[in-house]
Amino acid sequence: MPMKNFFTVLGGMGTLATESFIHILNERTPIHSDQDYLNYLLVNHATVPDRTDFILGKSKEDPSSAIKEDIQQYAALNPEFFVLTCNTAHHFFDELQQATDIPILHMPRLAVEVANQKFAKKSGKTRVGLLATEGTIQTKVYENELEKFDNLEVILPSKTLQQDVTNLIYRDVKENHFCNEELFYQILQQMSEEFSCDVMVLGCTELSLVQEATQNKKYPVVDAQSELANETIRRALKNRI
Template sequence: MKNFFAILGGMGTLATESFVHVLNERTPNHSDQDYLNYVLINHATVPDRTAFILGKSEKSPVAALKEDIRQYSTLEPRFFVLTCNTAHHFYDELVETTTTPLLHMPRLAVQAVLKKFADLERPIRVGVLATEGTIQSKVYENELNSYTNIETIIPNQEIQQQVTHLIYRDIKERNFLNQELYFSILDQMIREQQCDVVLLGCTELSLMQESTKNAAYSVIDAQSELVDETIRLALEYRQADS
């Protein structure tokens, strides 16, 4: 197979499944041949990223991810897609493993925030919802704070606990898409924390957004932005080779 990309997934598997579903759904198509060429790496046994970042586990995910990148770089994909937000904490280490481009989901999401609020004449209040590992490692906070016209809002302890429960207890452990809790969290961030927009920095939250088709609350979904950039690049390469 030529002119394809590689998806580094499995963190978790349901979130990866959601990414692939949205990717295929948004790809312009009139026949089987219009869909994109890609290799899906569902490496479900990659050690937990959040547990390692928080010091709750000594098992680093870096070795497993580097192994995937080295192994599939030999197939010469056009680019890699990393579907786990928390894993972007290790982005600089991972890109040293290959000369193949690796898309950066948090940067794409922040660019979407800036575009959405380009006409706002005051700082954009951006609430970040993510795993505790992503929050503590400041994967999104650092990207957001590099812009003077953005004010980053990190959830308080009570809201963060609710986010953690939604991601781990409900989705990862029980495969339960708890819509009531999801909308409650969004409501607290928008109304109580007075955020202009909530940035979804976890693929399980992207799964919630996709399943609910939420339009009531202002949201930027990092996975959605990654899907759009993946399609744009893949079609660009295809056209260049045609």
């Protein structure tokens, strides 16, 4: 019997973050037997060129070409939808979606909608701190979504604090497989206290990985990867019915 009612995860950007997403997905799926888990294909395309390097002009290798090829290759198998687990890759979202009629979930949009639902004030603007790669920030992937809500104000880190975020993502998690809890909490504290943020959006899956490892509950965050997992489960269960 061929697999039916499945989705395809476009991962590998990076691999540890993809592994974290799959772990969360399986852990949150309501199950009583092996057959209750979700049907999905995992594409761990680890050799997709770095998204931030391309966006910042440090590399001429266009990652969107590789991702589009993945979409076209796996669209032939007719998944119900695609899940794109890299925040920075959403810079190319429109052209990726144009490559297929199969819907692709939009992680930044989901995260911003949750931030508005859970943290919007009754009066005045909610200060939403954005923690992400330099590529994601430069392309305004999240800012464009946040600006759709008049009551949300995007707060970006200072140049110095952004370097701390970049070090946590690239130096610690990507290069050394190290969830730097001390630096993570330091960043959240600064955004919360010095920048007066009401909530911080974790707009990078490496930050989501650290959030999962630390189980932070001290500082208010919206974890984009976590919200993507929730929406993936919701859709997959709905399609199963």
